[in-house]
Amino acid sequence: MSALLEVGIVAAYMVVALAVGAVAYRVTDRTAEDYYLAGRGLGTGVLLFTTFATLLSAFTFFGGPNTAFSSGPEWILVMGLMDGVLFGLLWYLLGYRQWLLGRAHGYVTLGEMLGDRFGSKTLRGLVAGVSIFWLFPYVMLQQVGAGTALEALTDGLVPYWAGAGFITLFMIAYVVLSGMRGVAWTDTLQGVFMLSMVWLAFAWIASALAAEPGGIGAAMPDEFRALGGGVYSPQWMLSQAVGIAFGVTMFPQVNQRFFVGKSEKVLKRTFALWPVLVVLLFVPAFLLGSWAQGVGLAMPDGGNVLPVLLAEYTPGWFAALVVAGALAAMMSSSDSMLLSGASYFTRDLYRPFVNADASESYENKLGRIGVVVFASATFVASLFTPGTLVSIGETAFGGFAQLALPVGVALYWRNTTRSGMLAGVAGSQLFYLVTVFGPTVYVGGFPVFADAYWGWLPPVVGMAVGLVLTVGVSAVTAQATSEDASVYFEAAD
Amino acid sequence: MVSRSALGWGVAFVVLVALAIPWFLWNDASMVAGLPVWVWWHVGWMVVTAAAFAAFARRDWGTFAGVAK
Numbered sequence: 001m002s003a004l005l006e007v008g009i010v011a012a013y014m015v016v017a018l019a020v021g022a023v024a025y026r027v028t029d030r031t032a033e034d035y036y037l038a039g040r041g042l043g044t045g046v047l048l049f050t051t052f053a054t055l056l057s058a059f060t061f062f063g064g065p066n067t068a069f070s071s072g073p074e075w076i077l078v079m080g081l082m083d084g085v086l087f088g089l090l091w092y093l094l095g096y097r098q099w100l101l102g103r104a105h106g107y108v109t110l111g112e113m114l115g116d117r118f119g120s121k122t123l124r125g126l127v128a129g130v131s132i133f134w135l136f137p138y139v140m141l142q143q144v145g146a147g148t149a150l151e152a153l154t155d156g157l158v159p160y161w162a163g164a165g166f167i168t169l170f171m172i173a174y175v176v177l178s179g180m181r182g183v184a185w186t187d188t189l190q191g192v193f194m195l196s197m198v199w200l201a202f203a204w205i206a207s208a209l210a211a212e213p214g215g216i217g218a219a220m221p222d223e224f225r226a227l228g229g230g231v232y233s234p235q236w237m238l239s240q241a242v243g244i245a246f247g248v249t250m251f252p253q254v255n256q257r258f259f260v261g262k263s264e265k266v267l268k269r270t271f272a273l274w275p276v277l278v279v280l281l282f283v284p285a286f287l288l289g290s291w292a293q294g295v296g297l298a299m300p301d302g303g304n305v306l307p308v309l310l311a312e313y314t315p316g317w318f319a320a321l322v323v324a325g326a327l328a329a330m331m332s333s334s335d336s337m338l339l340s341g342a343s344y345f346t347r348d349l350y351r352p353f354v355n356a357d358a359s360e361s362y363e364n365k366l367g368r369i370g371v372v373v374f375a376s377a378t379f380v381a382s383l384f385t386p387g388t389l390v391s392i393g394e395t396a397f398g399g400f401a402q403l404a405l406p407v408g409v410a411l412y413w414r415n416t417t418r419s420g421m422l423a424g425v426a427g428s429q430l431f432y433l434v435t436v437f438g439p440t441v442y443v444g445g446f447p448v449f450a451d452a453y454w455g456w457l458p459p460v461v462g463m464a465v466g467l468v469l470t471v472g473v474s475a476v477t478a479q480a481t482s483e484d485a486s487v488y489f490e491a492a493d
Numbered sequence: 494m495v496s497r498s499a500l501g502w503g504v505a506f507v508v509l510v511a512l513a514i515p516w517f518l519w520n521d522a523s524m525v526a527g528l529p530v531w532v533w534w535h536v537g538w539m540v541v542t543a544a545a546f547a548a549f550a551r552r553d554w555g556t557f558a559g560v561a562k
Contacts, residue, residue: 077535081513084539088546089506096558216527226522227515227531237514268550275539275546283536287528 005317006153009324014170017186017328021174024182030364035179036108036343041262042184044269049191050184051270052277053329054253054336060194060281061326062304065289069305072224073290074232076282078241084278086245088271094249094404095258096267097411101488102259110255110403111348114410118418119482121352126422127403128348130429131252134400135341136378137393142334143168143382149327152303161383167331168379175335175342175375176368180260183335190325190332195280197322201306202284205313209291219294235455243459246404247397252340253333342370388437395436398459402428405467413474414485420474428466432458499556502549509542 028034042050067075098113107113110131115124147164158166175183209219223229248254261267285306292299292309299305310319346366351358358366381389392399406424410416434449435458441448453461479485515534523530549556 073529073532076532077514080535080539081510085509085513085542088542089510093557100558210527217524220524220527220529222522225524225529226520227529228519234514234516234519241513264554268554271550272543272547275542279536279539283532287532 005320006324006327007150009321010150010153010327013190013324013328013331016189017174017182017331018177020185020189021178021182024178024185028179028181031360032108032343032347032363032367033106034181035364035367036256036339037260038179038181038184040103040260042257042260042266043262044266044273046184046188047257047261047266048270048273048277050187050336051254051257052281053187053191053194054257054333060198060285061306061322061329064282064286065292065306065309066299066304068286068289069293069299071231072229073220073286074227074237076286077227078237079282079286080275080278081237082241082245083248083282084275086241087248088274090245090249090404091258091267091274092271094408094411096271098255098258099261099267101411105487107259108256109344109347110250110252110407111344114407114421115348115352117410117484117487118421119480119484120418120422123418123421123425124348124352126425128344130403130425131250131344131400132341132349134392134396135252135337135344136374137381137389138396139334139337139341139374140378140381140385140389141393142330142337143379144385146327146330146334147382149323149330153323153327164379164382168375171331171335171338172372172375175338175371180256180339183332183339184260187332187336190328194325194329197325198281198284200318201310201314201322202288204318205288205291205309208313209295219291221290221294224290224293233455235452236457239455239457239460243401243457243463244397246463247399247401247459250400250403250407251337251396252344253336256340256343338371338375341374342367345374346370391436395432398432398436398457398462399429401459402432402462402466405463406470409467409470409474411488413471414489415474415479416470416485417474417477417479418483419477420470420472423473424466424470427469428462431465432462435462496556498553502553502556505545505549509538509545513538513542 029039033039064075064079098107098110101107101113105113105116107116109128111124111127114127115121143164146167147160150158150163150167151160154163206216209216212218228234249258261270288309289305292305295309295312297305297308297312300308307319307323310322346363346369350366350370351363403425406421406428409424410421431449435451438449440450442450447453451458513535515531515538518531518534521530525533
């Protein structure tokens with residue numbers, strides 16, 4: 001009965017999403033700017049939730065509590081530093097700056113913004129190519145997750161391929177129809193829904209635990225109480241927080257959201273609300289994970305701990321609601337990624353390199369074709385889930401983090417050159433790729449390519465490499481005549 | 494020429510980052526109201542961060558991203 005309920009709830013979510021998509025379609029102009037960026041007109045609540053939901057929704061319910069279950073709740077602090085403080089500051093430093101430039105020059109993608117200033121199709125294509133390289137397997141993993149979950153939910157009645165395929169079809173229909181506006185609206189609905197679910201679950205379970213001897217405190221395992229220990233070393237926590245915070249800003253679906261705020265006021269409000277949202281979502285979600293450990297529950301093989309905890313303490317319909325909500329969350333992450341991936345593909349690869357004379361109406365069509373192609377390709381890949389693609393998807397945050405510092409330098413340092421940017425972007429990507437896929441290399445006891453550098457993780461080390469290359473090469477090269485620094489430093493002011 | 498407000502906010506942001514993880518509570522296992530004490534620090538610190546961000550947005554928003562008016 002619970003499976004039927006869960007499927008029913010997922011189906012209900014899809015119907016609501018399609019209805020929202022249809023409304024969004026009616027109010028969307030047939031231009032790329034409106035399709036990809038909702039006409040740069042999103043308000044505070046929608047912008048806040050759509051940015052948050054695109055990245056963190058499924059993690060809040062599954063990955064996060066699982067980590068808190070097996071390693072302890074310190075991940076709460078990593079999230080606080082990462083999303084509450086660092087991402088907030090980057091939202092201002094990178095996001096607000098990109099918003100100003102996007103407004104002044106009509107940029108829709110990151111590659112476009114860089115290509116224009118540095119007079120370089122190569123840089124534009126490189127940034128888009130690198131982004132799609134990391135994004136593609138990440139989207140594939142979402143489809144794998146959704147397909148697997150549907151299969152488990154229906155006890156194998158819906159086979160994996162059918163589940164993943166159905167969800168892919170749904171997302172295509174939905175994204176093609178509604179564009180950014182519809183995606184952002186459903187994200188908002190979903191964000192509010194998730195926040196309520198988390199707090200209901202938290203209140204439910206906390207009050208059950210409080211009634212037991214020893215109270216809530218007894219549910220926190222002894223080995224989890226002290227700050228640090230186990231996997232949580234200072235270097236590890238800082239590496240994770242820094243690597244992921246910078247990585248998030250360069251994920252296409254988040255970076256593109258830097259362009260969509262309606263006004264400066266919207267950006268200011270969202271900026272101040274990040275830390276609040278972080279506390280409201282992650283503290284309860286991760287405590288639940290640690291409590292599951294404390295009350296002696298077991299994590300199912302290849303499964304997630306939160307559903308087990310809910311099944312133990314809450315009625316079946318509520319657990320079903322949460323699990324279905326998490327499934328919907330996975331879909332809402334994928335739809336945003338599809339849309340942004342397609343925009344990078346059409347605007348930064350197809351148009352500059354294949355067909356420069358595409359008209360506005362053709363591009364409008366092309367954007368939607370891009371969504372279909374991208375989603376179908378990731379679906380096919382998800383049927384085979386080649387090991388290499390899985391590794392790329394799992395290390396995607398680090399890959400995106402490599403882009404952040406060169407972009408930051410370009411936005412704030414007038415003397416950045418095209419050569420510096422190409423060296424910084426390509427060099428840091430190469431370095432990071434070798435640490436992920438290449439052999440471990442030590443020279444005279446010093447790690448050159450390794451899993452960790454005195455406790456620091458490769459994404460952070462790669463960021464330093466990218467920074468040094470961008471600044472160093474820029475310092476010794478001159479700007480080409482086709483570069484125009486004033487694009488960033490005067491027009492925006 | 495770095496303005497005083499830029500310097501002040503720079504220092505404030507560095508402090509917000511530096512103490513988001515309460516290093517001085519490292520290895521501290523005390524519990525307050527059923528939760529590890531550092532969880533309460535986190536809650537408080539996020540409120541402080543939000544307040545600081547709000548004040549910055551209201552008073553000195555243009556300071557670093559630089560919009561000359």
